[in-house]
Amino acid sequence: MPALSDPRGFRRTAAGLCLVAAPVVYVAALVVDPAIRQGGDPVGIYGRYPEQVTVSAALLHWSWVLLIPGIIGMIHLIRRRGVVLGHLAGGLALLGVVNFSALMLGDFFYSRLERAMEPARGAALGDEALADPGAVFGFQIPGFAGLLGLFLLGLVLAYARRELWWAPFAMLLGIFGAPVYPIGTVVGGLLYLAGSGAIGLRMLRMSDAEWAGEEPAQPVSAVPASGNRAATR
Numbered sequence: 001m002p003a004l005s006d007p008r009g010f011r012r013t014a015a016g017l018c019l020v021a022a023p024v025v026y027v028a029a030l031v032v033d034p035a036i037r038q039g040g041d042p043v044g045i046y047g048r049y050p051e052q053v054t055v056s057a058a059l060l061h062w063s064w065v066l067l068i069p070g071i072i073g074m075i076h077l078i079r080r081r082g083v084v085l086g087h088l089a090g091g092l093a094l095l096g097v098v099n100f101s102a103l104m105l106g107d108f109f110y111s112r113l114e115r116a117m118e119p120a121r122g123a124a125l126g127d128e129a130l131a132d133p134g135a136v137f138g139f140q141i142p143g144f145a146g147l148l149g150l151f152l153l154g155l156v157l158a159y160a161r162r163e164l165w166w167a168p169f170a171m172l173l174g175i176f177g178a179p180v181y182p183i184g185t186v187v188g189g190l191l192y193l194a195g196s197g198a199i200g201l202r203m204l205r206m207s208d209a210e211w212a213g214e215e216p217a218q219p220v221s222a223v224p225a226s227g228n229r230a231a232t233r
Contacts, residue, residue: 008208015073019200022066027189029059043123047114057107064101082156089152096146099139170195
């Protein structure tokens, strides 16, 4: 790990590691979540397993938080091509994951309400709270819009650097597929890790000069030059 005093190396490494860690933490949180793991009617489950809910909600929160440095790193790499779109998509992605992080507090309230009163009534109160217009328009809709922003940011990054076109598709499919336990959790988790991790590993492997934009990016599919013929792509 580069020293804190190394602006290029530390920021590049932090962004790359966060993109690798975020899907791992996300899948771990889903596995611990009792409602997702058990399936069926979720009413009363959070009240019966408060310890698991505590761990799951905290991990989900951090899975979104870890995306923030990664998203900033993705925006940083977009130069010369697609800069405006990258800024717009990146801003939308950042606002979205912050809202999703805040929504994880709802799991704690469901757990407490289902223990403090009859479980069905407690779950109904939780549903009513999350159906409030402020929660819907202030948190839920921006959260899902942020996932769209993350997908678009991945496409813009691929366009700008001519690589990893499949990564944003894998990330989005993985995020939505992983809550479908158990097959979706395995397949979706691997897709999310493959997409986000590929971008993160690309950051970790690049030089500080490439990170800073001082040398051209080398597309993953670039063909080495042979003989006296110079590569043109």
